[in-house]
Amino acid sequence: MKIFTREQIYAADKFTIEKQNISSDELMERAGTAVFNWLHSRLQGAQVKIHVFCGVRNNGGDGLVIARHLITHGYNVEAYIANFSEDRSKDFLLNLDRIKDVKHWPKFINCVEDFPQIAKEDIVVDAIFGIGLNRPPEGCTAELITYINSSRAFTLAVDVPSGLYMDGVPENKETVIRANYVLSFQAPKLIFFLPETGVYANQWEALDIGLDPEYMFRAEAGAELIDKFEVLPMYIPRDKFSHKGTYGHSLMIGGSYGKIGAALLSSEACLKSGGGLVTSYIPECGYEIVQTALPEIMVITDEEEKFIGDISFDIEPTVIGIGPGIGTHEKTADALEKFLKENKTPLVVDADALNILSKNKELLKLLPGRTVLTPHPGELERLIGKWKDDFDKLKKAKAFSKKYKLILLIKGAHSIVVDADKLYINNTGNPGMATAGSGDVLTGIITGLISQGYEPLVATIFGTYLHGKAGDLAVIKTGYQALTATEIGDFIGDAYLDLFQQEPQAAQSQDQNENNS
CATH class of the missing domain: 3.40.50.10260 (YjeF N-terminal domain)
Structure with missing residues (x-):
């Protein structure tokens, strides 16, 4: 709309x-x-x-x-x-x-x-x-x-x-x-x-x-409100004769000692959003955790035990999601810089990878065009600088997106996708989604969609919608306070199914207080 x-x-x-x-x-x-x-x-x-x-x-x-x-x-x-x-x-x-x-x-x-x-x-x-x-x-x-x-x-x-x-x-x-x-x-x-x-x-x-x-x-219009009616045409049906290779190979890079769960959540969400193959690149300390919790994915471990110190792999991924739980260790920052100088693969960047970029903004020039950045408000401020109000924030975000040719997802009660001068405002989600790991799930969903062939902007808009809808469906079961990121991931499939279910009432309304994703 x-x-x-x-x-x-x-x-x-x-x-x-x-x-x-x-x-x-x-x-x-x-x-x-x-x-x-x-x-x-x-x-x-x-x-x-x-x-x-x-x-x-x-x-x-x-x-x-x-x-x-x-x-x-x-x-x-x-x-x-x-x-x-x-x-x-x-x-x-x-x-x-x-x-x-x-x-x-x-x-x-x-x-x-x-x-x-x-x-x-x-x-x-x-x-x-x-x-x-x-x-x-x-x-x-x-x-x-x-x-x-x-x-x-x-x-x-x-x-x-x-x-x-x-x-x-x-x-x-x-x-x-x-x-x-x-x-x-x-x-x-x-x-x-x-x-x-x-x-x-x-x-x-x-x-x-x-x-x-x-x-x-x-x-x-300079802005659009995104709901089911807007995302349904974005959906790409699956072909009867397709196979796992049809839907790409996602590489999820993240995790550090005590934060392996972030890599786990993003990798699982990537798989559940439809990614054909998913490989998780993590430090050695997370190997048994990820292999045990997610038998469907492959794992590559860094030589370092507790953090990622050298991003090196021999696969050819379709898309790379990087940042959840990765930490900001000096060797991790050096590894990210080296990786960006060599990488040509589409990227989705989140969490501490964003914080590393904000400390060395010259690295932003190394990001491939149409890279997706998914900051929460604190990470956004470190990237674009302080703003005096919400309108100034959007002005700075648009300028940032245009300067680096990036897609910027501002996470919040109504998450906003910024693509140069155009805004796409998400209309799904609820306050229960203000919980640890929710953003890691979102990163995985967007990465998985790009893997399947969705253009990065479409993947970001569609993925943000699915993420919020999964939260809306999950919160019916849990209530706001008990909703966890794991349950948001568990309801990704339900969010897909909901696309094809007729709404009981086509009212164009939304409770502002029940949006926080």
Whole structure:
């Protein structure tokens, strides 16, 4: 699903109005009616108190449409106008007249004394600010947002939580609506998926408001949300007459004394993701462990007992995954440098291999084009430098990806694949996956997919999805706290099977708090 910028959304509105020969007011009516229908289908006439807070521009106009439909359907509604400006939009004014036509006069909020009583059993509809906000709320409006948050009432935000910017992090965290649910028009917003802004949108859903499909199809989006619908076409079916050699030979390099488990997890995940042959390159101390735990894979041991000191092998792998549990011993760093100077095989680089690279960034120039790097936040900072906020992080990550011609996977609640200026945001995973070894499994999955013939970018996008889906399926059995990396690996097969199972409901929604991979 495409994720559009503010400018693209405005362009989509304009294109729709012109092509469909409708007025901006008619488009506003569509948007407000879509939100009303969502509420009405769930409330079914329940007489809970509904407070609709409107701004004085187009988002406030949407709120007035919602309030009018709720009123005409018999709900217990009170509409309010956050009177923060004399600059009213024409469609807001039109809908202000329309709500008066149904005998409801919204209350204007000019100061704290105008704030209504909100019980925690009530419902709040937030339509104060929309996607055009570019500075912090001030004065009475800022206090109103803080007041709404303190009410503990269920809060539904229209399009975006008021106080959030589309392209930046709010300066004052207290003046942003903390929405229980966000109904985003037509498509989700990037801010729903970043740690510093996603916390304000607990859950979201995209509502179809009839923006013209021609524009939505043709517009080049800088980011895409990746879910089952997006990855299913990536899947490569197996040929009846194939054999293990058809699906490549993966070499997994990793492990050190006390960290052989990381090499084990990545090697097993590589095999379970479909790699035809897997060889694990480990220090001597891990030989019996790996051979006993994984009889399906082959093992090459380094001459060193407790760490890898010389990466030397006589096989011709299709792809190499390197880093899980490898450590940062001086001899290991030297071995990695020597290896990179000679290697031409596609790479997936993780964990301490990334830390070695971050200490000697000249080595990054030795990586083959389209190498996949899979850092967690700490490793990412060591690679690209400190950032001031999530948007600065993405800017630096894009520049890094372009400079070295690499694919960068930023691991997190919504893992983001960065390929130059394009972002692919994963929509699977859960907080239980914040556990030791989870990243090692992900490295193995991506390596195994490249081994099978998936292009590195596709392998990274698809692999990240499978990893998160495996975690989602496993956590049903274990719960968040008890989920382990081993169980994530055990459910890789279930994640594949799930690709071809029909969803019970095609709702475009996701719980932000249940994503952490």
